[in-house]
Amino acid sequence: MAGGRYAPGHLGELTQHLPFDMVDEALTATRATQTRLRDLPSRVVVYLLLAACLFSEVGYPQVWRKLAAGLAGIPTATPTPSALAQARRRVGTAPLHWLFDLLRGPAATIRQPGTRWRGLLVCAIDGTTLTVPDNPRILTRLTKQNGNHGGTGYPQTRLVALLACGTRTLIDAVFGPTTTGETTYTPQLLRSLRAGMILLADRNFAAKALLADIATTGAHVLVRLKNSRTTPILTRYPDGSYLSVLGGLRVRVIDAEITITTTAGRHTGTYRLATTLLDPHRHPASELITLYHQRWEIETAYLELKSSILGGRVLRARTPDGVEQEVYALLVTYQLLRTAMTDATNTRPDLDPDRASFTIAWQTARDQVVQAAGVIADTVIDLVGTIGRHVLTDLMPARRLRVCPRIVKRAISKYQARGPAIDRTSYKATIGIDILTPADP
Incomplete structure (x- = not known):
């Protein structure tokens, strides 16, 4: 542990992924280091903000108690709620923003299935x-x-x-008022796209100008279009796709009918996908349709942020600057958890990172904070650690093909409940994909 006033400044085993010198560098770079040594040094406050994301169900004084719970024999401060609030304001947003910029990016993987497709890093973009x-x-x-x-x-x-699909690590993120739409924020993320990536996106991101901007980064895109959108047929390909153009951008378009069959019946939907991968031999249409399903990885990541970490709760901060500070702390904490999980799954090259349980990693990290355990790495480097061992011991089963009706299982208000007649069963399913050949216009 760090000594004296710095002792409560840790994040359990996650401190190995965010060591003291890294936080000190962030504070120095953003000029947020304390001018005199206080009971709440700036470094300790940064770790307090991150630990608060692991314990969203309690207030900052209770988070402080958890940071100090494992420090037996080390005298620590007992700050008041107002002192903790003043310390958070003193540190500000800049150090958390700096740390996120440092930590963001796709986690390094070793031949992990589900992270790349035909040599391309699979990524997804979406908003919440x-x-x-x-x-x-x-x-x-x-x-x-x-x-x-x-x-x-x-x-x-x-x-x-x-997001990097498979590992679900954050490559980049931007946030702000809801009066600005997702596609207006997206240009700020283009700095993180590069050649060797394929970006999966839903219909909201299919604007001609935005797709052209994405293409200039060197990254490829696979985006869903509205079924009613007109796309001229320039050249037909043997796999059922055809060459078309969106604005000035040449794309391949794939029309497909997807049927999900369960014991409760069948449901059929039509998809129209566009991609900048123009070679039907190297990138077959049938594989692209299957690949597009991985776009849901980002929806799962948002579930982990909002349901697992936050528990559906409102953020704590009561000022606009405080909200910005808390969101960056949330993104940093999520990235640290995902990095620890990826380090563990990397020890098994044939293991799909999807099988690592985020809930197990999150709960184990919380335990390590309370115990103040694993803060400093031993002389022998252990890439797995306690968090990774718990994850690998209790892997989730390989993804099963199941479907469930998209309904609210627990009504927000009991007066809006629709009764027991709602079908809440998860069904085993089979999927059929038929590539459609549209008629010449």
């Missing part, structure tokens, strides 16, 4: 919203969303992330 407290200060920068879908009683901030 995080709910924040409802008070006048927050409302000066963030707003509530209204609409016939029910709206919300709380303001929200929009988060748009670029």
